Amino acid sequence: MLVNGESGKLISIRDRGLLYGDGVFRTLLARNGHALYGQLHLQKIQHDSAKLGIVCPALPQLSDELDGLLARHPEGIIKLIVTRGQGARGYAPPHCAEPAHVWDVSPVPVYPVDWATQGIQLRVCETRLSEQPRLAGIKHLNRLENVLAAAEWRDAQIAEGLMLDAAGNVIAGTRSNLFLVRHGRLITPDLSRCGVAGVQRDRVIACAAARAIPLQVRDVSLAEVLAADEVFLVNSVIGLWPVRALADCRWGEFPFVRKLQQLDAQESRV
Amino acid sequence: MLVNGESGKLISIRDRGLLYGDGVFRTLLARNGHALYGQLHLQKIQHDSAKLGIVCPALPQLSDELDGLLARHPEGIIKLIVTRGQGARGYAPPHCAEPAHVWDVSPVPVYPVDWATQGIQLRVCETRLSEQPRLAGIKHLNRLENVLAAAEWRDAQIAEGLMLDAAGNVIAGTRSNLFLVRHGRLITPDLSRCGVAGVQRDRVIACAAARAIPLQVRDVSLAEVLAADEVFLVNSVIGLWPVRALADCRWGEFPFVRKLQQLDAQESRV
Numbered sequence: 089m090l091v092n093g094e095s096g097k098l099i100s101i102r103d104r105g106l107l108y109g110d111g112v113f114r115t116l117l118a119r120n121g122h123a124l125y126g127q128l129h130l131q132k133i134q135h136d137s138a139k140l141g142i143v144c145p146a147l148p149q150l151s152d153e154l155d156g157l158l159a160r161h162p163e164g165i166i167k168l169i170v171t172r173g174q175g176a177r178g179y180a181p182p183h184c185a186e187p188a189h190v191w192d193v194s195p196v197p198v199y200p201v202d203w204a205t206q207g208i209q210l211r212v213c214e215t216r217l218s219e220q221p222r223l224a225g226i227k228h229l230n231r232l233e234n235v236l237a238a239a240e241w242r243d244a245q246i247a248e249g250l251m252l253d254a255a256g257n258v259i260a261g262t263r264s265n266l267f268l269v270r271h272g273r274l275i276t277p278d279l280s281r282c283g284v285a286g287v288q289r290d291r292v293i294a295c296a297a298a299r300a301i302p303l304q305v306r307d308v309s310l311a312e313v314l315a316a317d318e319v320f321l322v323n324s325v326i327g328l329w330p331v332r333a334l335a336d337c338r339w340g341e342f343p344f345v346r347k348l349q350q351l352d353a354q355e356s357r358v
Numbered sequence: 359m360l361v362n363g364e365s366g367k368l369i370s371i372r373d374r375g376l377l378y379g380d381g382v383f384r385t386l387l388a389r390n391g392h393a394l395y396g397q398l399h400l401q402k403i404q405h406d407s408a409k410l411g412i413v414c415p416a417l418p419q420l421s422d423e424l425d426g427l428l429a430r431h432p433e434g435i436i437k438l439i440v441t442r443g444q445g446a447r448g449y450a451p452p453h454c455a456e457p458a459h460v461w462d463v464s465p466v467p468v469y470p471v472d473w474a475t476q477g478i479q480l481r482v483c484e485t486r487l488s489e490q491p492r493l494a495g496i497k498h499l500n501r502l503e504n505v506l507a508a509a510e511w512r513d514a515q516i517a518e519g520l521m522l523d524a525a526g527n528v529i530a531g532t533r534s535n536l537f538l539v540r541h542g543r544l545i546t547p548d549l550s551r552c553g554v555a556g557v558q559r560d561r562v563i564a565c566a567a568a569r570a571i572p573l574q575v576r577d578v579s580l581a582e583v584l585a586a587d588e589v590f591l592v593n594s595v596i597g598l599w600p601v602r603a604l605a606d607c608r609w610g611e612f613p614f615v616r617k618l619q620q621l622d623a624q625e626s627r628v
Binding site: 089091096097098099100101102103104105106107108109110113140141165167169171177178179180181190192194197215216218219220222223228229230231232233234235236237238239254262263 | 361366367368369370371372373374375377378380410411435439441447450451460462464467489490492499500501503504507508509532533
């Protein structure tokens with residue numbers, strides 16, 4: 089673990105990341121000494137920091153630190169947190185805050201192998217996401233809604249929970265982004281009022297654009313998800329999970345998902 | 359500073375308070391070795407912890423630790439944070455989490471003396487509070503909205519910012535609760551969808567009940583605040599600040615506030 093570039097696993101109790109959740113984070117998957125889409129994650133955390141007015145460490149510094157971590161931990165989940173750092177008491181951001189940044193590495197979780205191939209069981213969470221356009225899309229440290237939603241079930245057979253906003257629009261999984269397929273078209277929820285725009289979501293959108301696959305980013309109802317030809321979730325740790333069960337609906341075949349995975353594999357080989 | 363009962367000023371980078379804002383806090387004012395309404399604060403943090411399913415340290419333990427702090431720091435702002443502690447990676451709360459708790463002491467801020475007597479200048483913030491009934495009222499660590507709101511102004515003459523919800527209801531100051539007086543009646547915003555229910559707000563409500571002063575807890579529009587006979591803010595550090603200026607409105611006399619302060623002073627002497 090690295091705290092502000094030095095080996096350590098502690099942070100000040102006066103860090104605004106703890107006091108107010110005043111910071112952002114990203115979770116990367118390391119395989120064979122390589123961080124998957126590492127540069128995209130580092131660009132995203134720069135972008136999210138800027139949205140909160142936090143001066144993120146520069147890309148070359150973060151890249152160097154990441155390389156050092158990968159040399160020591162070729163396999164793992166790598167988490168990067170950037171906070172606004174310490175400052176005077178009170179909510180107002182200090183005029184010249186020194187941001188803090190933290191790297192942490194954990195083992196890669198082991199999921200049942202058939203989740204990626206046969207699909208997962210998804211449930212609808214009762215906890216709704218609140219609407220906050222100023223924070224929507226940003227992977228910030230205010231994640232109590234995700235915590236409450238993830239606390240709703242303990243059945244290990246259920247891989248993920250689906251979160252709606254107060255108006256009933258489907259937004260995302262507790263830790264993943266959602267896509268549906270309908271009549272050969274991809275649809276993913278609009279995240280301009282809540283939710284986190286993940287790197288894998290961006291990648292699916294970019295892949296669709298590059299292959300001229302029609303894709304819509306818009307409001308999606310639960311009824312529309314249940315009526316979809318295929319449904320899948322993405323994030324940087326799980327990659328892609330098709331959904332085989334949600335409420336009373338079952339899906340057994342994922343031809344579109346297979347095609348997308350083939351295209352992505354070709355892309356990655358280039 | 360105390361971290362889990364021991365002297366220290368650092369916390370694990372894996373504490374869920376930092377990772378997700380998964381915790382609660384309270385801010386107390388210490389004067390002459392006495393924490394004002396200390397027991398109310400400790401009860402509140404117990405209550406808020408329970409709402410998030412966090413096992414808060416027991417009241418006698420917290421009281422003992424607070425007494426120890428007060429002996430060393432008779433004057434100051436005392437902050438108590440309780441988090442869910444550490445656990446496995448991921449949003450789901452660990453089955454048997456060890457909660458963490460942190461005490462910190464800062465100097466009492468010095469405000470212009472006439473703010474408490476002549477009133478303060480208040481501004482309307484652009485940042486809106488999002489609606490989340492599951493978290494409303496709780497003083498939790500997800501406070502980015504307050505941070506964004508407090509970042510909106512730098513003019514030191516403006517003492518506080520007023521926050522509305524997306525529908526335009528007035529909810530609270532960035533760090534205070536709001537009351538208005540209209541025709542001899544107290545009105546304070548309903549906090550069932552957003553906002554923090556502070557100890558001083560509870561005290562004003564209890565004082566009104568004890569003295570048979572009519573009080574309504576309900577939705578309040580900005581127009582209603584601007585049309586009020588008197589407006590005031592409360593929190594544990596500032597005590598009570600009348601509002602002398604908000605938007606184009608000015609208030610110069612605060613007879614109701616004076617009466618309330620007299621009643622409260624009598625109460626405190628008993």
